[in-house]
Amino acid sequence: MTAGRTAAPALPLDLDPPCDPRGWTLNLYEKAGEAGGAWSSGVATLRGNRTGPAEDPMRSAFEAGRRARGKIRRYCTTHRLNRLGTLTYRGEGNHDPYLLREHLGLFFRALRAGLGGDPFPYVWVPECHKSGHGLHAHFAVGRYIKRSVIEAAWGHGFVHIKLLGDLPVGSGPLDEARRAAGYLSKYIGKGFGDVSTPGLHRYEVAQGFEPQMVKLTGRRLGDVLAQAAEVMGSDPRYLWQSQVAEGWRGPPAVWASWD
Numbered sequence: 001m002t003a004g005r006t007a008a009p010a011l012p013l014d015l016d017p018p019c020d021p022r023g024w025t026l027n028l029y030e031k032a033g034e035a036g037g038a039w040s041s042g043v044a045t046l047r048g049n050r051t052g053p054a055e056d057p058m059r060s061a062f063e064a065g066r067r068a069r070g071k072i073r074r075y076c077t078t079h080r081l082n083r084l085g086t087l088t089y090r091g092e093g094n095h096d097p098y099l100l101r102e103h104l105g106l107f108f109r110a111l112r113a114g115l116g117g118d119p120f121p122y123v124w125v126p127e128c129h130k131s132g133h134g135l136h137a138h139f140a141v142g143r144y145i146k147r148s149v150i151e152a153a154w155g156h157g158f159v160h161i162k163l164l165g166d167l168p169v170g171s172g173p174l175d176e177a178r179r180a181a182g183y184l185s186k187y188i189g190k191g192f193g194d195v196s197t198p199g200l201h202r203y204e205v206a207q208g209f210e211p212q213m214v215k216l217t218g219r220r221l222g223d224v225l226a227q228a229a230e231v232m233g234s235d236p237r238y239l240w241q242s243q244v245a246e247g248w249r250g251p252p253a254v255w256a257s258w259d
Contacts, residue, residue, distance in 0.1 A: 026216040026224035026254070028231060032077040033174055035228050035236075036070075038253040039221070068188045068202045072123055073181040078211040079121040081140035082176035083163050084183060085150060090157035093134030097200055100126055100135045103156060104204070110153035115145065121209040125187045125202070138187065140180045142173075174259065221254060232258050 026037035075081070087107065094100055104124060112119060124139035136157075150159045164176040188202050214231065218224040229235050236256035242248045 023217060023219040024221050024224045024254075026218075026228060028214045028216055028228050029074050029078065029211050030214065030231060031079075032074040032211055033232075033258040034074065034077070034256065035216075036253070036255040037216075037224065038251050040251060065188050065202070069181075069185040072125075072184055072188070072203055073178065074211045075121070075123050075205050075209070076140055076181035076184070077174055077177045079142050079209060080173040080177045081121065081123060081142040081180055082173055083141050083143070083145070083161055084180050085139045085141065085145075085159065085161035086136060087139070087150075087154050087159055088136040088157040089134060093129065093136075094156070095134040097126065097135060100137065101200070101204075103154075104137055107154050108206070111145070111150065114149045114153055119206060119208060121206050123184065123203060123205045125184045127187045138184055140177075140184060142177070172259075221252075225254070225256065228256065234258065 022040050024037060024039050026035050028035040087104075094103075108122065108124075120141065120143065122139055122141045124137050126135055126137050128135055144163075145161065147159065147161060150161060164179050167175050167179060184203070216224045216227045218227065225236070225239075237259050238257045240255045242250065242253040
């Protein structure tokens with residue numbers, strides 16, 4: 001699910017099943033401008049014949065990718081990471097995903113030192129070059145960094161960085177950060193974090209900058225959405241509900257975003 005500017009269709013907000021003993025839980029990320037949640041009866045149930053992720057590895061991989069994309073989006077938007085960079089290798093390139101991560105760890109430590117030593121939020125994802133040249137990495141930051149500083153910190157090949165400024169008139173840092181998150185999310189699941197590279201994450205972020213979340217609860221969906229609107233100061237710009245999703249297999253769910 002991604003944020004959009006098209007208003008959601010008018011949908012009822014009292015979708016609670018009559019036997020609901022617990023109600024709705026909505027996780028609100030105020031700085032990220034989004035919230036997501038679901039209805040729960042408090043009773044654990046199995047969906048269909050599925051007894052574990054191993055029985056449906058494709059779906060398990062899809063869900064893992066979806067969760068990773070959501071975390072990247074919230075991290076980017078919380079910290080307004082609106083500058084995208086690319087780090088490549090010269091020569092024959094690098095085909096070792098473990099070495100890539102070692103180099104990236106050294107790179108961000110050197111970059112931090114080159115910027116004065118203070119920690120700052122960032123996120124990076126790996127990509128396998130289509131030409132067979134090997135691996136490179138994309139990253140997002142929320143501050144201006146001279147290209148020469150990035151080159152000095154990396155040292156393995158070509159670097160590039162740009163501010164995402166080609167958005168519609170009226171767009172701000174939050175829109176830019178959402179665009180950056182969407183760009184990085186394209187590389188989630190492209191051969192990383194699977195059985196071919198055990199123990200490797202799909203992405204990495206700077207530690208100590210985890211998005212803050214507020215848990216809202218209520219008997220009805222309208223209750224939790226009203227609480228979220230009060231915190232955010234307005235109704236959500238975009239609202240998605242699972243009842244409009246074809247083939248939805250989980251409990252009733254909702255996702256909303258604000259400008």
